[in-house]
Amino acid sequence: MAWDFETDPEYQKVLDWADEFVRQEVEPLDLAFPHQQFVPLEGKRRDAVDPLKDEVRKRGLWATHLGPELGGQGYGQLKLALLNEILGRSQWAPIVFGCQAPDTGNAEIIAHYGTEEQKQKYLMPLLNGELFSCYSMTEPHAGADPTLFKTRAVRDGDDWVINGWKFFSSNARTASFLIVMAVTNPDVSAYQGMSMFLVPTDTPGVNIVRDIGLYGEPEGQGGHALIHYENVRVPAEALLGGEGQAFVIAQTRLGGGRIHHAMRTIGLAQRALDMMCERALSRQTQGSRLSDKQFVQGYIADSYAQLLQFRLMVLYTAWEIDKYNDYKKVRKDISAVKVAMPTVLHDIAWRAMQVHGALGVTNEMPFMGMVTGAAVMGLADGPTEVHKTTVAKQVLRDYQATEDTWPTEWTPRKREEARTKYADFLEHQVGNL
Ligand SMILES: Cc1cc2nc3c(=O)[nH]c(=O)nc-3n(C[C@H](O)[C@H](O)[C@H](O)COP(=O)(O)OP(=O)(O)OC[C@H]3O[C@@H](n4cnc5c(N)ncnc54)[C@H](O)[C@@H]3O)c2cc1C
Numbered sequence: 001m002a003w004d005f006e007t008d009p010e011y012q013k014v015l016d017w018a019d020e021f022v023r024q025e026v027e028p029l030d031l032a033f034p035h036q037q038f039v040p041l042e043g044k045r046r047d048a049v050d051p052l053k054d055e056v057r058k059r060g061l062w063a064t065h066l067g068p069e070l071g072g073q074g075y076g077q078l079k080l081a082l083l084n085e086i087l088g089r090s091q092w093a094p095i096v097f098g099c100q101a102p103d104t105g106n107a108e109i110i111a112h113y114g115t116e117e118q119k120q121k122y123l124m125p126l127l128n129g130e131l132f133s134c135y136s137m138t139e140p141h142a143g144a145d146p147t148l149f150k151t152r153a154v155r156d157g158d159d160w161v162i163n164g165w166k167f168f169s170s171n172a173r174t175a176s177f178l179i180v181m182a183v184t185n186p187d188v189s190a191y192q193g194m195s196m197f198l199v200p201t202d203t204p205g206v207n208i209v210r211d212i213g214l215y216g217e218p219e220g221q222g223g224h225a226l227i228h229y230e231n232v233r234v235p236a237e238a239l240l241g242g243e244g245q246a247f248v249i250a251q252t253r254l255g256g257g258r259i260h261h262a263m264r265t266i267g268l269a270q271r272a273l274d275m276m277c278e279r280a281l282s283r284q285t286q287g288s289r290l291s292d293k294q295f296v297q298g299y300i301a302d303s304y305a306q307l308l309q310f311r312l313m314v315l316y317t318a319w320e321i322d323k324y325n326d327y328k329k330v331r332k333d334i335s336a337v338k339v340a341m342p343t344v345l346h347d348i349a350w351r352a353m354q355v356h357g358a359l360g361v362t363n364e365m366p367f368m369g370m371v372t373g374a375a376v377m378g379l380a381d382g383p384t385e386v387h388k389t390t391v392a393k394q395v396l397r398d399y400q401a402t403e404d405t406w407p408t409e410w411t412p413r414k415r416e417e418a419r420t421k422y423a424d425f426l427e428h429q430v431g432n433l
Helices: 009-032 041-060 078-086 103-113 118-128 246-281 294-324 327-355 367-377 386-397 411-421 423-432
Strands: 131-135 151-155 159-170 177-183 194-200 206-212 222-236
Touching: 009 041, 009 078, 078 246, 078 294, 078 386, 103 118, 103 131, 103 194, 103 246, 103 367, 131 159, 131 411, 159 177, 177 246, 194 222, 194 246, 246 294, 246 367, 294 327, 327 367, 411 423
Parallel strands: 131 177
Antiparallel strands: 151 159, 151 177, 159 222, 177 194, 206 222
């Protein structure tokens, strides 16, 4: 009987330290240096952040997303989930702990598919937190369906030449390199005809046309680039993995990325619930506290139940990833987590916002940012609808159609079968009446 929902006491001590450290030392960075977590460190910002990173390293909590065989600390996904839900409270915390998206997923694929040279050049500095990376896959005309991508890479002697447009390439403006997905063979299926390239951002022809912002961010200062790749020439060694391997690599990357977002989302939703409860206990209206109103109690109960379900789902999926060490085997549950994530964050943040009244919708509270974040969760790494389709297809694999006109569970036939099975007993009962 191996079901166990307890954290071992030694690791709990580590988590308790992390919780205190994030609240006291890291969360203030969100307000002192807002939206600057992906800008390379320098000057006073470096002076403030480097000692915090050193402290995390000393505690053995740096870059825990990769196993030792891939160059990380090797905590496994379950332990990472428990840590990530603490880090999810703060924008800066993943940076301070060396496990921020999209760099975690990018590090993972270089660790899996990179050559020794690529690992030295990109993975090591990435794991050391000294540079940022960008995953450049989505195109302006197509996102959810990568088979429609048009960006081309053509072999020219010892080089590849890349041409095309990419959209929503997050952090491109501060990234040292881009991982670009491009068509290398248009004559075969997209699943065999696309490849990944490691492209330094300062390569001639990488034109960042616009930095698109999310709602509320100043125009032109967002973090999601529209990029025109114009005759971008890279050497043959820039190919990541084999030619035609882009889809396989993308699945490795996105599997990890999705579950890590979910882990952090638990922390963010818990923060919203904490704020909702504090406000409910503190605010008085029409003769009683908000916490005494049944509507508000409903908000709290629904939020608690939603978060508990989601947390168990994420922890279970993380446990499965550790057990099977194969994202493909856990695909159904990763997609199910991805489907649940935006609704959980949206609902809890929305209720918390409502309970705060007018203050809740202002830029003096973080709820609108959380609601926008929930909308983003429903798109980034694939739209909810596509993940629902994945879940449904995987679930249906365990079922078969019936040849019969009536469903297997059709009551009249089952009743008849049951009566036949217990005929002796039924007659005996009747006889005794
Ligand atoms: C904040 C943010 C960061 C991102 N960062 C990156 C990044 O770093 N790198 C990168 O490459 N991309 C990134 N993306 C892009 C993201 O991966 C795409 O937005 C996503 O894959 C959807 O593509 P699309 O926006 O082109 O929507 P479309 O493909 O046009 O889909 C639009 C809508 O159509 C519906 N839909 C689509 N397919 C189906 C279907 N099969 N069945 C039913 N309905 C469907 C859904 O409602 C979907 O939202 C980011 C997106 C956001 C919002």
